[in-house]
Every structure is written in structure tokens, then in C-alpha cells.
Amino acid sequence: MAETASWASSDGTRKSMLANKRRDTSTELAVRHELHSRGLRYRVDFAPVPGIRRRADVVFTRARIAVFIDGCFWHACPIHGTAPKRNADYWGPKLAANVARDRDADSRLSAAGWIVARFWEHESPIAVADAIERLARRGRG
Template sequence: MTDSPVSAARSRTMRAIAKKNTKPEIRVRCRLHALGYRFRLHRSDLPGTPDIVLPRHRVTIFVHGCFWHQHPGCRHATQPRTRQGYWLPKLERNVARDRAAAAALEALGWRVVVLWECELDSDAHIDTVLNNFI
């Protein structure tokens, strides 16, 4: 049985979602650079492969999409209506993996910052969060 056109289009859409260099991530990187911070990207030698790493300050930054990482209380963190047997465990694994990566980083002496996609509307907000944490 072949995929229906609807599921083929959905599959194409889902494959197009980037894991690295997303618009929210690039926005945070631009703000960090404007604030004078220098950083490394996607260090695979650290647990969870943080999106942004500031080695001098021992800070890691994860820029999470609200849906994929199930931001608590966010209107973008909706539950899928179809194929819940597949999606709900997948999203739960994402959340569990995020918690484990943060705990492992903290055990290694790194500070962990999580920025949510929905919170990145204002440059002033991004600057405040980054300056307060770093």
C-alpha cells in the first residue's frame, strides 16, 4: 500500500524541519554576538550536543522548539491528534533526553540555559535572560 498524497506531503514537511541552525537559534546567536560573547556551536563532545557553548563562562545554551520539547504551559506545545501512539512516546522521550543531558552537563560543572522558541520574540528579553545567566 502506498502513502496517500496527504501523508506524503506531511512526511516531506516533517523531514524539512531542521535540527541545527534554526531561525530561533540563529537569532540567539546574533544577540550573543551583539552582546560581545564568543561561542562554539553544537559541541558533540558534550552531553546532549548543546546548540551554543560559551566555554569561557562554562555555559551551555539549548534553544528548544516548544512543540518538539513540550514547553510546559505553552500554547505551541500541543498534543498531536493523529497517531498518538507514535507521537506521545516520542515527545516524552525528547523531554526525558533533555533532562538527562542537562543533569549530565551540570554534573560536569556546566551551567545550562534553556531558551524556548516562544520566548524569543523580543531582543530585549533575550538580552536580559542571557546577561542575567552569563
């Protein structure tokens, strides 16, 4: 059986990219642990609005807060994001589409009455949890 051509520039790159998690990254877990230890309860990897195909990493349904913790590579962090040198014709448009999808999600969720909070994976989990807790507690009161 013939193998189809891969999007990856090498077998090593392909294996590395396939090993990346969509959810439960170390940063997400650290932030969620901190939030939970503060008594906050939330949904994980949840689509806040039916019909809008966007899943937030942490969602406070009653307060209508959707939290995204974006990876520096995948979401083109202005500080740590890198432009791949290999297979740039693939990765450039791919990463640009990710950023465009993020902005689309922000505007669609905001239009539906949700507060959207975005953080980078390089940010301190405690600082991120502090900001989320302020939003969540204000949303309840």
C-alpha cells in the same frame, strides 16, 4: 524496489517533518546574532562534555555554559506544545522521550560542572540574549 513503511501519517506530514532543521532555526539565528552583536563569542551546535552525547545550541566553553533553545512542538512546551492527533501512538512516546532526554542532559551536564540554560523558541530573542549575556558575563568575572 519496495518502499519501507514511513513513520509519518501522510506524505505531506513526512515532507513537513523532514524540512525541520536540527540547527540554525530562525530563533537560534536571531539569538546568536544578538549575542554576537554584544561582543560575545561562543561555539554553535557543540557537545560540551566529551562522552555525553548531547549537543547544545550555544556553548560558552570557558564559562562552562550550555544553552539550549527548545522548539515548542519537539520539546513539549507547556504553553505552545501540541499533542498530534494523527499517529498519536508514535508521537506521544517520541515527544516524552525528547523531554526525558532533555532532563537527562540537564542533570549530566550539571553534574559535570556546567550551567545549563534552556529557553523556548517562542521567547523574545532579545530577552533570551539578555539572560544569556548575564550568565556569560558573570561566568567570566
